[in-house]
Amino acid sequence: MIVGFAGIGVMGKSMAGHILDKGYEVHVYNRTPSKAQELIDRGAVWQDSPGQLAAACDVIVTMLGYPQDVEQVYTGEDGLIPHAKAGSYLIDMTTSSPLLARRLAEQGQGKGLHVLDAPVSGGDVGAKNAKLSIMVGGEQADFEAVLPLLEILGSNIVLQGGPGAGQNTKMCNQIAIASNMIGVTEAIVYAEKAGLDPKKVLKSIETGAAGSFSLSNLVPRMLDGDFEPGFYVKHFIKDMGIALESAAEMKLELPGLKLAESLYRKLADAGYADKGTQALYKLWADPKD
């Protein structure tokens, strides 16, 4: 079995590396070839296009940027679906649109392909340590077929339902994070404004009902003035946009998500698009930075 990997960013590089380490033959494609060099040095085979990658491999994993990138790589003239061998497995691990995931699964099915959506959470650290949470949408049999491969990458792998269910689960993840980021940020700016020591406040509140991953992991970065990404503001805005679109499609009002998206847009407009999500703090701390 030959594994293809398209999308060699921070996440993709770690993930493809783990698959290589397990002894699989791995072929790679990336829009910017230089980013794949390290994997090639470790034995990966370069392919010039998604189509060539598809033609050479039995399972193709994608870890791309935006839904339009996914659409292009899967359905473009030189894309995966037109060139994949019948019976191939295509696994999109990009956080992308649930609707697009369903559409790709249908198109794939028409050509005898098995298409799954399998976005992840856990970030660069999770990718590096192979501890990703992987949320899968697709057919049960297809899930079972690719599970050994997914187990190389993650530690919490759940088939959430049919095509698109993985993406919808990831949207739930982002929706929960979105409002919580507002909450923890507001709590900390309140603490500072009230003349409290925010680190002492954390000590009182992080172990109780206010406790959360963001409070314990991102607030200390805010307070240390560390706004480097972890998770990019621009990517979070992308994800929230997908979730809002998908919610609108279902006639579902999500006022918290809407507020979060508008605040993060404001933050990006203020020049923080390439910072980490904890930079939300800057909207209060120094909006004109």
Place this chain on the structure above:
Amino acid sequence: MIVGFAGIGVMGKSMAGHILDKGYEVHVYNRTPSKAQELIDRGAVWQDSPGQLAAACDVIVTMLGYPQDVEQVYTGEDGLIPHAKAGSYLIDMTTSSPLLARRLAEQGQGKGLHVLDAPVSGGDVGAKNAKLSIMVGGEQADFEAVLPLLEILGSNIVLQGGPGAGQNTKMCNQIAIASNMIGVTEAIVYAEKAGLDPKKVLKSIETGAAGSFSLSNLVPRMLDGDFEPGFYVKHFIKDMGIALESAAEMKLELPGLKLAESLYRKLADAGYADKGTQALYKLWADPKD
């Protein structure tokens, strides 16, 4: 040393009970006397008014409802401050206004009293198990003097600063919870609307960056249709009101808190004031219930 306790609700009963269990002489006052009967049966001494309670005790702990109750019990004609013996310690553990806490501390100081604000988090379970987080505002020496008493009630006891700092810290706690409640609720209604199994979604998302106390502890109650309080909607609205007022005082905009307060008000108007905060789910699930 005789300990007075005013406010024998669900929380107060457990707390006063722990102090009794440690062998202290405990005197009690409550607006509704019958609620104190169980403590009296266990050896507590009844007092007919806050003033009488103050006159009989060396340390008085209060666990009341609203800031106006605190103001009345402390400063009313038959209140604690007018009747407390010089050198007494008055500890208000109600979640109340930071401004009021500062005012009471000043008034107390003028009469040779030591007034501390010491709101808690951890709820009825924390009170029962003496595992409360206690956030204290007051003078260092006063804090040290009452610490042995507080240690009977809680496990995470932090002096956050001068008078009002305890209340401000509790506000930070409620601010963080407020937006997070929106986030976890929106995540779950999205999951259901998208046709996912929300309990399976929890399994994918609760261990990662979306993880929080509310997600793991309150969402399962939502899904089981259990809307009994834990923490009352009406009390949460009270707390958010105090936080908004205090933020306005500091000229601090908290759009997430504002949104949460408006949603919970809507929920209370729909008849859920006496349910637990997880009833926020009902705003989406069946707004006309």
